[in-house]
Amino acid sequence: MAGGKLRSMTGFARSEGETDGLTWAWELRSVNGRGLELRFRLPSGFDTLEPGLREAAGKLLKRGNVTANLTVKREEQPKLAADPVALEQVLALATDLARRIPGAAPPRAEALLALPGVLRPASVAETAVPAEAVRAGFATALAGLVAARAGEGGRLALLLAGQLDEIDALRRAAIGEAADQPAAQRARMLETIASLLGEIPALPEERIAQEVAILAGKSDVREELDRLDAHLHAARALLAEGENIGRRFDFLVQEFNREANTLCSKSASVALTATGLKLKATIEQMREQVQNVE
Numbered sequence: 001m002a003g004g005k006l007r008s009m010t011g012f013a014r015s016e017g018e019t020d021g022l023t024w025a026w027e028l029r030s031v032n033g034r035g036l037e038l039r040f041r042l043p044s045g046f047d048t049l050e051p052g053l054r055e056a057a058g059k060l061l062k063r064g065n066v067t068a069n070l071t072v073k074r075e076e077q078p079k080l081a082a083d084p085v086a087l088e089q090v091l092a093l094a095t096d097l098a099r100r101i102p103g104a105a106p107p108r109a110e111a112l113l114a115l116p117g118v119l120r121p122a123s124v125a126e127t128a129v130p131a132e133a134v135r136a137g138f139a140t141a142l143a144g145l146v147a148a149r150a151g152e153g154g155r156l157a158l159l160l161a162g163q164l165d166e167i168d169a170l171r172r173a174a175i176g177e178a179a180d181q182p183a184a185q186r187a188r189m190l191e192t193i194a195s196l197l198g199e200i201p202a203l204p205e206e207r208i209a210q211e212v213a214i215l216a217g218k219s220d221v222r223e224e225l226d227r228l229d230a231h232l233h234a235a236r237a238l239l240a241e242g243e244n245i246g247r248r249f250d251f252l253v254q255e256f257n258r259e260a261n262t263l264c265s266k267s268a269s270v271a272l273t274a275t276g277l278k279l280k281a282t283i284e285q286m287r288e289q290v291q292n293v294e
Contacts, residue, residue, distance in 0.1 A: 005242030008152035013144030
């Protein structure tokens with residue numbers, strides 16, 4: 001089936017684990033974007049991991065706005081750590097006070113540590129960072145995101161193929177509706193000119209025929225329908241190629257829309273105009289879907 005490699009820019013993946021008393025979870029979300037934009041939200045102490053994670057993501061993802069969120073929690077009772085600033089202040093005060101009191105003993109460490117604000121729970125940043133486990137978890141989540149985008153891409157490929165078939169059917173209908181349009185336009189113009197000739201001086205027949213031919217040619221939509229057919233072949237070739245076709249497909253959809261607009265502007269019948277409007281609606285639906293193609 002064509003489009004087996006096509007990938008969407010939309011996806012979600014999650015991975016989680018526990019190591020060294022820490023539980024962690026990665027959540028990766030991806031939506032469509034003009035290029036590849038990676039946003040990492042990491043707890044304090046994990047910032048040094050970002051360059052390597054960013055490089056790994058860039059090797060597998062080509063387009064999309066991707067947010068990678070890491071949450072870390074400590075399940076066990078947190079360790080205590082001294083607040084350097086608070087400890088320095090109370091030590092200076094206690095030492096100064098001991099000097100002023102004759103015979104006073106020097107400050108004792110346990111007494112200083114017992115003072116409010118000197119000891120506090122250690123933050124995640126001050127504990128050992130389980131870098132390898134977190135990196136492995138990111139790799140798992142990244143693989144899940146790639147798989148999710150591929151799964152969505154498969155559904156997109158089927159939808160786009162169906163829309164191309166619908167455009168082709170409308171193009172074939174327009175061929176039949178437009179077949180007699182130049183001749184009908186010519187006949188109507190000749191009839192109009194004949195009625196005008198009774199009211200104005202006669203014009204050379206050669207000039208009349210030339211003007212009628214020019215106006216009739218402007219109503220001929222065969223060129224637009226031929227270009228639509230060429231665009232259909234190009235679009236199906238892109239679906240068969242599948243990988244990294246988003247920008248090229250988006251440009252091609254603009255060409256589809258240009259031909260449909262010209263078809264409607266040249267239409268001289270209600271039936272052809274209706275078909276042209278259906279073409280424009282289907283092309284717009286396809287454009288919305290193409291915005292999600294990587």
